[in-house]
Amino acid sequence: xxxxxxLPLPDAFLDFLxxxxxxxxxxxxxxxxxxxxxxxxxxxxxxxxxxxxxxxKLEKVVWLPxxxxxxxxxxxxxSRAYREGKMYGIDAASGAAVRALDVSAxxxxxxxxxxxxxxxxxxxxxxxxxxxxxxxxxASQRMAACRTLLQKYALGDRCRLFVxxxxxxxxxxxxFHSDSKSCESKVEGKGDAFREWTSRRPYKERKxxxxxxxxxxxxxxxxxxxxxLIFYGRHSGVVGLTRSELYQPACECEVSRRGYDxxxxxxxxxxxxxIRHIQKFEQWGWTTLQRRVLDAERTDSLTxxxxxxxxxxxxxxxxxxxxxxxxxxxxxxxxxxxxxxxxKDHASAELQEVEDAKNWPCKSGRIPKTLxxxxxxxxxxxxxxAKFMKLAI
Numbered sequence: 001x002x003x004x005x006x007l008p009l010p011d012a013f014l015d016f017l018x019x020x021x022x023x024x025x026x027x028x029x030x031x032x033x034x035x036x037x038x039x040x041x042x043x044x045x046x047x048x049x050x051x052x053x054x055x056x057k058l059e060k061v062v063w064l065p066x067x068x069x070x071x072x073x074x075x076x077x078x079s080r081a082y083r084e085g086k087m088y089g090i091d092a093a094s095g096a097a098v099r100a101l102d103v104s105a106x107x108x109x110x111x112x113x114x115x116x117x118x119x120x121x122x123x124x125x126x127x128x129x130x131x132x133x134x135x136x137x138x139a140s141q142r143m144a145a146c147r148t149l150l151q152k153y154a155l156g157d158r159c160r161l162f163v164x165x166x167x168x169x170x171x172x173x174x175x176f177h178s179d180s181k182s183c184e185s186k187v188e189g190k191g192d193a194f195r196e197w198t199s200r201r202p203y204k205e206r207k208x209x210x211x212x213x214x215x216x217x218x219x220x221x222x223x224x225x226x227x228x229l230i231f232y233g234r235h236s237g238v239v240g241l242t243r244s245e246l247y248q249p250a251c252e253c254e255v256s257r258r259g260y261d262x263x264x265x266x267x268x269x270x271x272x273x274x275i276r277h278i279q280k281f282e283q284w285g286w287t288t289l290q291r292r293v294l295d296a297e298r299t300d301s302l303t304x305x306x307x308x309x310x311x312x313x314x315x316x317x318x319x320x321x322x323x324x325x326x327x328x329x330x331x332x333x334x335x336x337x338x339x340x341x342x343x344k345d346h347a348s349a350e351l352q353e354v355e356d357a358k359n360w361p362c363k364s365g366r367i368p369k370t371l372x373x374x375x376x377x378x379x380x381x382x383x384x385x386a387k388f389m390k391l392a393i
């Protein structure tokens with residue numbers, strides 16, 4: 001540990017790190033981890049212009065297409081390129097988790113813990129004018145921010161956003177025709193069909209939406225999961241559907257055929273792999289860290305949540321599809337232990353190699369084929385990644 005540490009870590013946290021084989025110097029060394037941005041594919045020709053405006057060099061991340069690193073003290077929010085939606089901030093390790101999904105044209109992708117939305121934007125960027133992406137998160141305010149992000153970067157055309165519990169979410173992707181005429185024709189003659197989404201709805205529609213919310217709340221009391229649709233793009237498959245069609249329950253045989261091609265479960269965790277997150281506790285107070293990171297009861301509830309998120313995401317995956325599980329925790333309990341239990345519970349799950357990882361600055365996890373980004377070596381935030389395929393059994 002460096003003598004010049006700005007961050008005198010409490011003994012309880014040092015014990016926690018030792019128990020998990022983690023090097024405390026990743027938190028106490030001076031902050032040298034770069035800031036990362038992803039440029040939209042159509043904007044990579046503007047690199048020199050962006051550099052001139054921000055007065056710094058954008059270093060291409062050679063192992064991750066579309067990503068650039070900046071000095072850690074650079075603030076991107078005030079830049080014109082950020083305001084104009086040419087780039088967005090996302091850590092390279094998080095980008096690697098999306099890359100591990102190997103999203104292809106036409107895929108229907110589920111991001112089960114989508115807020116605040118950078119990974120969702122990256123998925124939408126990769127899909128372009130094909131397939132669809134469904135974002136789910138339990139936090140309504142964070143999902144509203146996610147919606148704002150999609151609109152800012154003009155990436156919402158094939159997206160659906162739901163405020164819902166990822167452990168019980170059960171809505172399959174919609175197989176649809178993407179031409180505008182079919183969108184219009186599907187609405188005709190269906191009074192209760194979803195029309196094109198707009199943030200400025202007439203009074204009658206707002207009143208109807210309030211009534212629907214109350215209905216959903218009453219269903220929740222009776223045990224039906226609350227799955228509130230807060231945004232949908234023109235070509236997301238929603239326009240023209242009735243509520244009963246959108247929310248219809250699916251049987252297991254339907255999921256095997258009509259489930260998602262790819263699922264990302266970037267699960268809620270203790271965030272101990274995020275250097276910047278841990279540094280915030282110096283302002284928030286170390287007692288807050290004790291409650292959020294070190295408390296055994298909280299950790300136990302988190303690992304249970306992580307396993308349920310992973311299991312539900314896998315249940316919504318079609319046969320032959322891929323799921324990536326990731327956390328920004330570096331603890332074994334929230335990563336390898338969750339993976340081990342999940343594999344025991346799901347005979348149709350098979351761990352997969354992440355082909356691109358051969359060129360990534362990461363190391364193998366304690367289970368073969370799993371990956372760990374170590375902040376000291378990777379120069380990214382800490383991240384654990386595991387990829388699964390759903391087999392036909």
